[in-house]
Amino acid sequence: MTAEQQTLLEKSYKDFTRNGALLSDEAKEELRKIDAALAVVKLKFGENVLAETQAYQLHLTDAADLSGLPEGTIEAAHDLAKSLDKEGWIFTLDYPSYIPFVTYADKRELRKEIALAAGRKAFQANEHNNEKNVLEIVNLRHQRAQLLGYSSHANFILEERMAQRPEKVNAFLQDLLDKAKPAALKEFQELQDFAKKLDGIEQLEKWDSAYYAEKLKQQKFDLDDEKLKPYFNLAYVLAGAFDVAKQLYGLSFTEVDTIDKYHEDVQTFEVRDENDAFVAIFYADFFPRKGKRNGAWMTSYKPQYWKDGQEERPHVSIVCNFTKPTASRPSLLTFNEVTTLFHEFGHALHGILADTTYPTLSGTSVFWDFVELPSQIMENWCYEEACLANFAKHYETAEVIPMALVDKIKESASFQEGMATLRQISFGLLDMGWHGANPSLIEKVKDFERTQFASTSLYPDVADNAMSTSFSHIFDGGYSSGYYSYKWAEVLDADAFDFFKQEGIFNRAIGEKFKTNILAKGGTEHPMVLYKRFRGQEPRVEPLLKRAGLL
Incomplete structure (x- = not known):
């Protein structure tokens, strides 16, 4: 057989066995029930997040409240209000509206209001609350993994990943945490000092982050997104x-x-x-x-x-x-x-x-x-x-x-790359926390989050906000036990682009190597085999650390 046929055979066999082909009839029936329940609860999770996103509107009628906002954002908010037969301006939790608002709005109370609304998505006492859905999803996934002979959902998932084991993922995240945290703490202190000097802010809150980061970035680099x-x-x-x-x-x-x-x-x-x-x-x-x-x-x-x-x-x-x-x-x-x-x-x-x-x-x-x-x-x-x-x-x-x-x-x-890296690591650790062990004893979503974020948190906790209840990547998307892969892939991409930089970023020969060995090959061979064929060696972490300013 060709390498592709061998891969297909192994993948096809695993597709069957990982979906219960070797189970007894009774266990197969149990698996069907778990899969049916998961399909329903994941759909409900996504519907709740969407409903909560669309339910919120920040309706402003005083032009003074628009201070600091870019013209394009204001115009779009006015167009939205007009389309809904309302006066003034309407801002929503959709990213093209939300992100500019928390980044540029001078009125701190308004930034707080919309940021808290974003953090409350599917974590409110209404029909769209996702707390029970989160607990149901992680417990069903764990039961499914155990039924198939795996100790956890993460063990089940990572068998089909480059990382292979939860221990390797946790070690990878911890290694990055050790390297990024000193830089993150230094960057956070700089941001805190800047906000205090500029506006007398004694305690930096989550709704201050993007606003003062943008102001500091403009001061350090004279670089404004709106000018760009x-x-x-x-x-x-x-x-x-x-x-x-x-x-x-x-x-x-x-x-x-x-x-x-x-x-x-x-x-x-x-x-x-x-x-x-x-x-x-x-x-x-x-x-x-x-x-x-x-x-x-x-x-x-x-x-x-x-x-x-x-x-x-x-x-x-x-x-x-x-x-x-x-x-x-x-x-x-x-x-x-x-x-x-x-x-x-x-x-x-x-x-x-x-x-x-x-x-x-x-x-x-x-x-x-x-x-x-x-x-x-x-x-x-x-x-x-x-x-x-x-x-x-x-x-x-x-x-x-x-x-x-x-x-x-x-x-x-590389501005605030330490803080950005810490944020990504926190999401990866939360994901592995939910899926890397038996979740049956977890009672409160918020309490569990606090323990998972303990090593990475910079800002004061907000009691009525939660991440998990709208963390669609891992509960409604395909990233359960896989959120670490963003940083994992950054190691790969930094090392691969370093190769392009050495030979020229539009070097057609390197482009052909990347196309032939990576893009064209899909999943026909193990990715490390493909990567080494392109690069001539295993990926190194140094190009990423250098690019991020963490060396």
């Missing part, structure tokens, strides 16, 4: 991502209007290679709307595969929640949103460039702690002058972003 946004017209940024794919992999993207789509906002593209051969259909769904969940993701409507001598090419989509164009301006992105688009586009390339025989091994059908490598490595190009010059152009004047701003973007890339 005019250079990041969504249409140009998307074209910039397409250009990276063209230079590295020879792909071209042409917008077409002959493809069915599920909403008028969706854009559709035909993807072809250098020989004009059809490669894929690419969909882009960029704007919030009623009923659409927050966040950003990539999905595949049809995988690539071969059957009976005929190749089927993939249909791939990326979904985001960027600010919609208004009457006076196009959709302008924050720099964080630029990296989000490049991130999801990296996932899309994993699907678009798939070249495997079997659909179950195609594209992003890889170990979960390997799937973020193609997405996270793409973010690196956003910080490179040679890439930014191709798309970062002022939407009114077409002026290319000044290189002084590019230098500041690069300088600020």
Whole structure:
């Protein structure tokens, strides 16, 4: 057998055994009941989070309350109020509304109000409370794992991951914690001192974090997201991502209007290679709307595969929640949103460039702690002058972003990276806490969270807020026992991009190596085998620590 056939055989066997094929009839029936219950409760969890997100509105009628907010955010809030036949401005918990508000609104009480509302999602005494659902999900998952012969849900999940064991994940997170915490504590003290000096704030709270971080960033780097946004017209940024794919992999993207789509906002593209051969259909769904969940993701409507001598090419989509164009301006992105688009586009390339025989091994059908490598490595190009010059152009004047701003973007890339790393580690530890041991004795979601966050918390706890009740990644998504994989993949992406940097970020030969050994191969071989074939060695943590300023 080929390596791909051997992998398929092992994967198919495990797909059966990990879903109960070797169990007794009685145990199979029990597994069916657990799976049915999980399907229902996970759906309910997601519905509750969405309902809570959409239920909240911060309705302002006094223009003085808008102090500090960017023009585009104010205009969007006014448009929303107008669409609901209301006066003034309406802000919501959707990210394009929420994030600018907590980052720029000068009125501390209003930042507090909307931040507390976000933290209370599905943790209130109403029909959308998720506390029981969280406990039910983790207990059902544990029962399922035990029924299949595993000591915990994490043991079950990690068998099919690069990390393999909970002990390895916990050691990985602890090692990063040891390296990041001194930097995080130093950064937090600097932020606290800054807020006190600026506004006399004696105790920094969670709703102060983004606001004073942005102010400090502006002071240190004279870099304001709102000054950057005019250079990041969504249409140009998307074209910039397409250009990276063209230079590295020879792909071209042409917008077409002959493809069915599920909403008028969706854009559709035909993807072809250098020989004009059809490669894929690419969909882009960029704007919030009623009923659409927050966040950003990539999905595949049809995988690539071969059957009976005929190749089927993939249909791939990326979904985001960027600010919609208004009457006076196009959709302008924050720099964080630029990296989000490049991130999801990296996932899309994993699907678009798939070249495997079997659909179950195609594209992003890889170990979960390997799937973020193609997405996270793409973010690196956003910080490179040679890439930014191709798309970062002022939407009114077409002026290319000044290189002084590019230098500041690069300088600020590691700003508060210790705190950001600590935050990611805290989510990973919470995930492993819920899934790495028997959860049957856990009675209170909030009490359990406090113990899990003990080693990583910087801000005072908020009694009526909880993370788990709206932690969709691990309770309604595919990241249970896998949230660590974001940092794990950062180690991979920093090491891989270091290779590109050595040879040139648009080096076609390195691009071909990455395409051939990583993107095209999907899940046909063990990811470490594929990575070493691309890189010539196992990944090193030093490039990540260097990039993050933690060395």
